[in-house]
Amino acid sequence: MQPIVSINNLSKVYSSGHQALTDITLDIQPGEILALLGPNGAGKTTLISTICGIVSATSGSVQVDGHDIVSDYRHTRSMIGLVPQELTLGAFEKVFNTLAFSRGLHGKQPNRQYLEQLLKDLSLWDKRDSTLMSLSGGMKRRVLIGKALSHEPRVLFLDEPTAGVDVELRKDMWKLINRLRESGVTIILTTHYIEEAEEIADRVGIINNGKLLLVEDKTDLMQKLGSKKLSIELREPLNTIPDSLNKYDLLLSDNGLTLNYQYDTRSTRTGITALMKDINNAGLILRDIHTSQSTLEDIFVNLVADQS
Amino acid sequence: MNWQAIRVIYTAEMLRTWNTLLQSIASPVISTCLYFVVFGSAIGSRIQSVEDVSYGVFIVPGLIMLSLLTQSISNASFGIYFPKFTGTIYEILSAPLSFFEVVLGYVGAAATKSLIIGTIILITASFFVDLQIKHPFWMIAFLLLTCITFSLFGFIIGIWADNFEKLQLIPLLVITPLVFLGGSFYSIDMLPPLWQKISLFNPVLYLISGFRWSFFEVHDVSVGVSLLSILCFLGICLAIVWWMFKTGYKLRQ
Ligand SMILES: Nc1ncnc2c1ncn2[C@@H]1O[C@H](COP(=O)(O)OP(=O)(O)OP(=O)(O)O)[C@@H](O)[C@H]1O
Ligand SMILES: [Mg+2]
Numbered sequence: 001m002q003p004i005v006s007i008n009n010l011s012k013v014y015s016s017g018h019q020a021l022t023d024i025t026l027d028i029q030p031g032e033i034l035a036l037l038g039p040n041g042a043g044k045t046t047l048i049s050t051i052c053g054i055v056s057a058t059s060g061s062v063q064v065d066g067h068d069i070v071s072d073y074r075h076t077r078s079m080i081g082l083v084p085q086e087l088t089l090g091a092f093e094k095v096f097n098t099l100a101f102s103r104g105l106h107g108k109q110p111n112r113q114y115l116e117q118l119l120k121d122l123s124l125w126d127k128r129d130s131t132l133m134s135l136s137g138g139m140k141r142r143v144l145i146g147k148a149l150s151h152e153p154r155v156l157f158l159d160e161p162t163a164g165v166d167v168e169l170r171k172d173m174w175k176l177i178n179r180l181r182e183s184g185v186t187i188i189l190t191t192h193y194i195e196e197a198e199e200i201a202d203r204v205g206i207i208n209n210g211k212l213l214l215v216e217d218k219t220d221l222m223q224k225l226g227s228k229k230l231s232i233e234l235r236e237p238l239n240t241i242p243d244s245l246n247k248y249d250l251l252l253s254d255n256g257l258t259l260n261y262q263y264d265t266r267s268t269r270t271g272i273t274a275l276m277k278d279i280n281n282a283g284l285i286l287r288d289i290h291t292s293q294s295t296l297e298d299i300f301v302n303l304v305a306d307q308s
Numbered sequence: 309m310n311w312q313a314i315r316v317i318y319t320a321e322m323l324r325t326w327n328t329l330l331q332s333i334a335s336p337v338i339s340t341c342l343y344f345v346v347f348g349s350a351i352g353s354r355i356q357s358v359e360d361v362s363y364g365v366f367i368v369p370g371l372i373m374l375s376l377l378t379q380s381i382s383n384a385s386f387g388i389y390f391p392k393f394t395g396t397i398y399e400i401l402s403a404p405l406s407f408f409e410v411v412l413g414y415v416g417a418a419a420t421k422s423l424i425i426g427t428i429i430l431i432t433a434s435f436f437v438d439l440q441i442k443h444p445f446w447m448i449a450f451l452l453l454t455c456i457t458f459s460l461f462g463f464i465i466g467i468w469a470d471n472f473e474k475l476q477l478i479p480l481l482v483i484t485p486l487v488f489l490g491g492s493f494y495s496i497d498m499l500p501p502l503w504q505k506i507s508l509f510n511p512v513l514y515l516i517s518g519f520r521w522s523f524f525e526v527h528d529v530s531v532g533v534s535l536l537s538i539l540c541f542l543g544i545c546l547a548i549v550w551w552m553f554k555t556g557y558k559l560r561q
Contacts, residue, residue: 014561052402056560074310077404088395092327093320104316105403147399 003027004155004186010060012046012210020046024060028188033181033235034215035201036190036298043210045085048157052082062157069242078106081153085160085190087140089132094121095143096128099150106151115150119177133151138169145176156180158189162196174200180190181197196302208304222293229292230272231259235285242282248275257287310409317413321387325421332383333425336375340429343371346434347493358495359526364437369520370492371433376426376451377458377487377512381479384418384462387411389475392467392559401560407553411463411546418459419452426451439523446521446531454515454537460545467558496528511537545553 005028012021022044036044049055051062053073062069064076081234090098117281119125122142127135135143141161148156158177162170177187177200197204198218205215214221225301237256242271248271251260259279263270325332345427348364355363372462400410433439441447469475492514496504507513518534521527529535552559 049398052398054398054401054560056556074406077402080402082398082402084395084398086395088398089393091392092324097320097323101316101320101398104312105310105399105405107310107312107404108454109312143416 001029003063004030004065005188006063007051007060008045008063009012010047011058012050012055012064012261013058014041017212020210021050022212024212026205026212026215028186030186031181031184032202033177033187033189034205035197035218035261036188036205037191037192037197039192039304040206042207044207045159046210047207048159048188048190052080052157053077072091076241079154081148081151081156083141083144083148083156083158083161085163086230087137087144089140089143091131093132093134094129095124095132095146097131098143099146102147103150106149106153115146115180116151118146118149124167125173133264138165138282141165142169149180153185155186155188158187160190160192162191170196183282206300206303213303221299227262227264229298230261230263230275231290231292232261232286233257234259235287242284243279244282245275248278257281277308310403310405313403313405314409314413314416315541317410318417320419321414322408322420323381323416324387325417327552332421333428336379336425337432338427340371340375340432341436344433346518348436351403358498359524361524361526362437365439365492366495366524366526367493368430368433368439369523370487370490371425371515372426372429372451373454373512373516373519374487376422376454377483377515379425379454379459380418380422381462381465381483382417383421384415384459385466385469385479387418388463389469390464397559407550410553411460411549415459415463416458418462420456422455422459423451426455433556441523442525443522447519450515450519450534450538452540453535454519457538457542460542460549464545464548467552468548470558483512486510490516492516493530495526509536511541514538 007024007026007028010024011019012023013019018197024047033048036047038044039087046055051069053069053076065079067075069076093101096115096119099118100110103110103115116125119128122145123141124142124146127139132140132143132271139162145158148158155307161177162173165173174196177189181187189196189201189205201218203215204218204221206213226306234257238259241250241252241259248261252258253260261272263272263276344364347367352363352367357363358366390398391400430439432466465475466479469477489507490510491507496507496513499507514529514534514537517528518538521531521534551557
């Protein structure tokens with residue numbers, strides 16, 4: 001399948017001399033949800049802004065729907081919706097008008113019904129005649145989403161859509177994002193919340209210091225990179241870990257009833273068999289065993305720590 | 309052509325004017341009335357007529373130009389500076405728009421507003437003095453060209469300015485002196501020869517001269533030269549805006 005967004009060797013050096021993006025290459029498939037994770041200043045906003053035409057690339061190229069973003073900007077930009085990170089909105093315009101404005105900017109005929117439905121979906125319909133400055137932060141965020149969707153884009157960029165948004169609204173947004181995906185919209189979002197990426201993304205890209213460290217299918221990523229934790233519950237509490245088990249770097253829980261063992265699913269030998277044998281030899285009696293997968297957060301922290 | 313975009317930018321800008329109608333229109337009207345009272349009646353009655361045109365009538369074209377220039381520049385510069393200031397410019401930059409469409413929307417609205425103000429001043433003036441316009445077609449042509457050209461110039465300033473001081477600097481430090489020294493209130497024939505020569509370097513002189521000719525057939529420089537110079541300035545401004553959008557100067561990082 002032809003990627004909907006294709007980024008090739010993209011680099012950006014700001015006029016200040018700061019290299020914000022280094023040689024980014026990435027294909028985004030139609031209909032997927034890609035989450036870009038990265039610490040502050042990693043270059044996420046720069047990457048999105050470049051694709052949308054707000055920042056110009058220093059080198060490299062980007063195609064959207066097979067069209068170059070510079071030479072064929074009319075085609076690419078009319079397909080893209082952007083929700084910026086900052087709450088950049090006018091002050092005196094009315095909610096409905098500002099959505100109609102965005103729609104018009106993208107060359108679409110006015111469509112009252114569509115905008116009405118959109119505002120209802122975003123729970124903003126009863127605010128349609130309010131001025132933008134009279135809205136709360138969460139409402140403004142939704143207006144920005146409404147503006148980005150006003151022209152029925154096929155690719156949607158969400159730059160930290162849930163920053164400063166309460167739990168309720170965040171869940172609503174996740175639902176909205178899922179609905180959009182079902183209608184075939186490709187979604188690229190940045191976030192600092194790993195649970196968010198874990199919850200809604202199909203693929204996860206990790207970016208740090210302007211470099212794309214990896215892009216993986218979310219489940220693959222967790223399987224491939226994730227270390228697993230084996231928890232062994234004991235019948236009788238232990239005061240200290242027996243010397244014969246020292247080589248496994250076990251962690252004993254405070255109540256002395258659980259031994260935790262970290263192992264890497266990628267390695268051929270996980271050491272579980274040997275550990276079990278030694279536990280048996282040490283005369284410990286087991287009550288229960290279970291394993292747990294590490295989260296994206298752990299993966300993320302490890303990767304970023306490795307790099308620096 | 310993205311006509312929808314031109315339409316929404318134009319209407320949004322006109323709506324902004326509409327919301328601030330009083331200050332947009334009242335202030336130029338009031339200041340024009342004051343000029344008439346001071347220059348036309350109080351001082352003007354002691355000044356002999358200029359080239360057979362009574363002084364009060366003579367200053368009308370210059371007064372209109374003064375308002376037109378300052379209004380065009382301030383409206384257009386503010387119209388594009390404000391989205392830059394609040395950050396909402398991101399929408400314009402990420403929309404499928406060419407520089408020409410952006411210009412048609414913003415500059416079109418600013419020029420329309422100046423045109424309205426110019427017309428109001430003209431009507432106001434006709435209450436004070438007995439006006440006769442010898443070449444109405446050319447009068448309108450000069451009016452239109454001036455509104456468009458100086459709105460475009462204001463648009464450039466709005467993009468260039470990165471703070472409010474700069475936004476006001478050019479109108480205050482450059483335009484007002486040029487208009488005053490460009491023969492708004494006198495004919496350059498009244499100046500000593502050296503200053504007449506120097507005045508010829510003032511682009512606004514050509515504008516006012518042409519505009520005045522359309523009223524009274526009185527002029528400092530020939531009409532053709534006036535027309536040509538304003539068209540030249542228009543071309544230069546267009547080229548600058550084109551270049552700004554092409555390179556992203558002060559727009560795109
Ligand atoms: N206009 C600019 N001029 C110079 N440097 C800039 C500019 N914009 C961003 N940068 C720098 O580029 C780097 C990447 O910034 P960017 O905003 O893309 O990061 P981010 O990943 O979006 O961070 P955050 O999570 O905080 O939003 C930062 O070091 C930032 O200081
Ligand atoms: Mg950012």
